[in-house]
Amino acid sequence: xxxWNTIILKNLHxxxxxxxxTAQISVIGFTVACVLGMASCLVRLYVRPLRIPxxxxxxxxxxxxxxxxxxxxxxxxxxxxxxxxxxxAAGWMALALQSSGYLAETFRSGIEGIARGQVxxxxxLGMSPVRTFxxxxxxxxxxxxxxxxxxxxxxxxxxxxLVSIIAVPDLMYQxxxxxxxxxxxxxxxxxxxxxxxLIVFCLSHAFKVYAxxxxxxxGLVLP
Amino acid sequence: MESFxxxxxxxxxxxxxxxxxxxxAFNFYAWIGALVLVHxxxxxxxxxxxxxYRPLRVAGTAYAELFRNCPEYxxxxxxxxxxxxxxxxxxQIKLNFPxxxxxxxxxxxxxxxxxxxxxRSGIQAVPKGHIEAGRAxxxxxxxxxxxxxxxxxxxxxxxxxxxxxxxxxxxxxLVSLIAVPDLLYNxxxVTQEEMRPLxxxxxxxxxxxxxIFSASTLVRKLTERWRSRGWA
Numbered sequence: 001x002x003x004w005n006t007i008i009l010k011n012l013h014x015x016x017x018x019x020x021x022t023a024q025i026s027v028i029g030f031t032v033a034c035v036l037g038m039a040s041c042l043v044r045l046y047v048r049p050l051r052i053p054x055x056x057x058x059x060x061x062x063x064x065x066x067x068x069x070x071x072x073x074x075x076x077x078x079x080x081x082x083x084x085x086x087x088x089a090a091g092w093m094a095l096a097l098q099s100s101g102y103l104a105e106t107f108r109s110g111i112e113g114i115a116r117g118q119v120x121x122x123x124x125l126g127m128s129p130v131r132t133f134x135x136x137x138x139x140x141x142x143x144x145x146x147x148x149x150x151x152x153x154x155x156x157x158x159x160x161x162l163v164s165i166i167a168v169p170d171l172m173y174q175x176x177x178x179x180x181x182x183x184x185x186x187x188x189x190x191x192x193x194x195x196x197x198l199i200v201f202c203l204s205h206a207f208k209v210y211a212x213x214x215x216x217x218x219g220l221v222l223p
Numbered sequence: 224m225e226s227f228x229x230x231x232x233x234x235x236x237x238x239x240x241x242x243x244x245x246x247x248a249f250n251f252y253a254w255i256g257a258l259v260l261v262h263x264x265x266x267x268x269x270x271x272x273x274x275x276y277r278p279l280r281v282a283g284t285a286y287a288e289l290f291r292n293c294p295e296y297x298x299x300x301x302x303x304x305x306x307x308x309x310x311x312x313x314x315q316i317k318l319n320f321p322x323x324x325x326x327x328x329x330x331x332x333x334x335x336x337x338x339x340x341x342x343r344s345g346i347q348a349v350p351k352g353h354i355e356a357g358r359a360x361x362x363x364x365x366x367x368x369x370x371x372x373x374x375x376x377x378x379x380x381x382x383x384x385x386x387x388x389x390x391x392x393x394x395x396x397l398v399s400l401i402a403v404p405d406l407l408y409n410x411x412x413v414t415q416e417e418m419r420p421l422x423x424x425x426x427x428x429x430x431x432x433x434x435i436f437s438a439s440t441l442v443r444k445l446t447e448r449w450r451s452r453g454w455a
Contacts, residue, residue: 059436064428068428071407072427158295192297193297193298200294201292
């Protein structure tokens, strides 16, 4: 209990700062992942000449472990592309890279799941391809895919612990630093694990309720 | 362009092939060890979840939720640094886990949470009539479980199970964080000696990608064949 008072309670602000960095890197990473995933999925589906490069990119992102990608982005990209220059940027880029591959496949299955007849109907009503995509295909596909997209966000939050390895001061980094200073791993690591489990658990339940409500509201008929 | 050529230059990676290959072997050992734990724990906790006794059900659900929601990295450090201390205090003996044991334990626990759900969805998909038919024929509940329910359940969720095994292999790269000398760990060591991160990290990524891509392609092909036979 002494340890609890002296270490955890006194350093609660450090846990808070770490949590804030975790939240930032997860949200930025996921936003970039959605954009990248949607772009690569659209290229793969609709831009014939670039289909093979897009497929290779998606498969590379999906089939490389996140830790390898993190080190790769952090150590190789600055020399290769001159970017990222900060650990934080390397962290969210690696997280985004990994998730973009999975999201691209999710988007593709969602888009391909829309009945062909609907697209043809929209065309015969004189809608342009962009309009068809935007107001017929995408809304239904997004509703279909909502659970998998939200699940991918949780995977990303869980992977975000790894950015502590490249010295991004997230929750995990603060926990490891405090452990190194005080050498009381039992309390510190257990508390951190509890925080992560609680966060992911709450998020996953909130998302599930939200996704169910969305589906109910728009009266989705699942295929 | 110069740095691009450096990044895809394979000579350095090839020079250390025996060290790196022995590292890759550790990835496979950790994978196989964790796989055994995943299936043992996954199946037994699933049986708890579906038990008719409420305390067992609650414990099983708690187990699955706990390990599904815990990030693998923190679980790994927790098992490696905290669990030995807790066990030492409880059992009154000096206990220390070698990194490999912690790695197998942590990965096994982390992925068994998902496996519980996979087993459960498979078992619950078996029609109730089959179980009732088994009972009507006078089969024991052991026979019903192992000869009627499980064969059908596993056949149904085999694709999902194989996908999880591939993800587990992906996660084995994390074991290098607690100094298990796997491929990535050796790559990091060699990088510190040679100071040439570009080719080493790039080829590490390519090698992992090739292995995991072949595995997941194999799974997809097998799954398609099973589906066409009406299995899965």
